[in-house]
Amino acid sequence: MMNVPTTIDLNNPPVLRGKRIYLKELRPSDVNAAYCRWMNDPGVNQYLESRFQPATEKSIKRFVQGVLDDPNSCLFGIRLRENDEHIGNIKIGPITLRHYLAEVGILIGEKRLWGKGYASEALNLLIEFAFNGLKLHKLSAGCYSVHESSFSLFTKSGFEVDGVRKQHWFSQGKYVDGILFGLINPMHRKQEKQDWK
Numbered sequence: 001m002m003n004v005p006t007t008i009d010l011n012n013p014p015v016l017r018g019k020r021i022y023l024k025e026l027r028p029s030d031v032n033a034a035y036c037r038w039m040n041d042p043g044v045n046q047y048l049e050s051r052f053q054p055a056t057e058k059s060i061k062r063f064v065q066g067v068l069d070d071p072n073s074c075l076f077g078i079r080l081r082e083n084d085e086h087i088g089n090i091k092i093g094p095i096t097l098r099h100y101l102a103e104v105g106i107l108i109g110e111k112r113l114w115g116k117g118y119a120s121e122a123l124n125l126l127i128e129f130a131f132n133g134l135k136l137h138k139l140s141a142g143c144y145s146v147h148e149s150s151f152s153l154f155t156k157s158g159f160e161v162d163g164v165r166k167q168h169w170f171s172q173g174k175y176v177d178g179i180l181f182g183l184i185n186p187m188h189r190k191q192e193k194q195d196w197k
């Protein structure tokens with residue numbers, strides 16, 4: 001659930017429909033064995049902080065309920081239109097309404113479906129929702145510098161590198177940089193240039 005002044009009912013966020021996928025708010029009853037498998041798969045979780053604790057259906061249900069109860073976040077399941085298969089998640093939040101700013105995180109859990117543009121399609125649906133529906137000013141995201149597909153995903157969708165946190169994460173035996181991305185609502189861009197130096 002989210003708590004943003006908008007004409008959209010955020011206690012019941014809309015289903016966001018794309019060409020091949022749709023995004024629908026996730027509920028604890030959507031958590032199944034496949035979702036649990038993704039979260040414990042080292043191929044999937046290698047760049048996620050969740051990797052440090054084994055996931056169970058119970059712990060994931062608790063997480064999903066927690067986001068549902070959080071008025072400043074919304075977790076959407078990413079589903080294929082052709083058969084309703086749940087293939088991953090995309091989250092908006094926390095939203096810091098004072099700044100019209102929100103974090104974004106994404107996961108395609110089914111590895112066989114990586115590289116097919118599903119994450120790009122989901123991210124573009126969420127961007128449209130954030131800027132045109134919720135009227136936010138900026139979206140923010142992050143990834144490990146070595147995570148190529150994540151880097152391409154965000155830059156391809158228009159995110160720019162806002163900053164680099166040097167040797168911020170310990171990953172596979174070495175310290176890697178953390179990349180911070182930002183995407184400003186294109187309708188607000190004329191405010192972008194600021195003389196702060």
Ligand SMILES: CC(C)(COP(=O)(O)OP(=O)(O)OC[C@H]1O[C@@H](n2cnc3c(N)ncnc32)[C@H](O)[C@@H]1OP(=O)(O)O)[C@@H](O)C(=O)NCCC(=O)NCCS
Nearest residue numbers: 106107108114115116117118119120143148149150152153
């Ligand atoms: C990162 C992730 C969401 C990408 O999902 P995806 O559905 O494969 O992404 P897309 O198919 O939309 O591709 C996005 C971009 O990544 C590129 N890409 C995909 N797989 C790649 C790979 N193995 N190596 C390099 N680039 C890759 C695509 O080519 C595309 O960029 P391009 O259009 O410039 O070529 C997915 O790998 C994932 O969920 N990983 C596990 C969870 C995770 O780490 N999430 C991100 C946390 S920041």
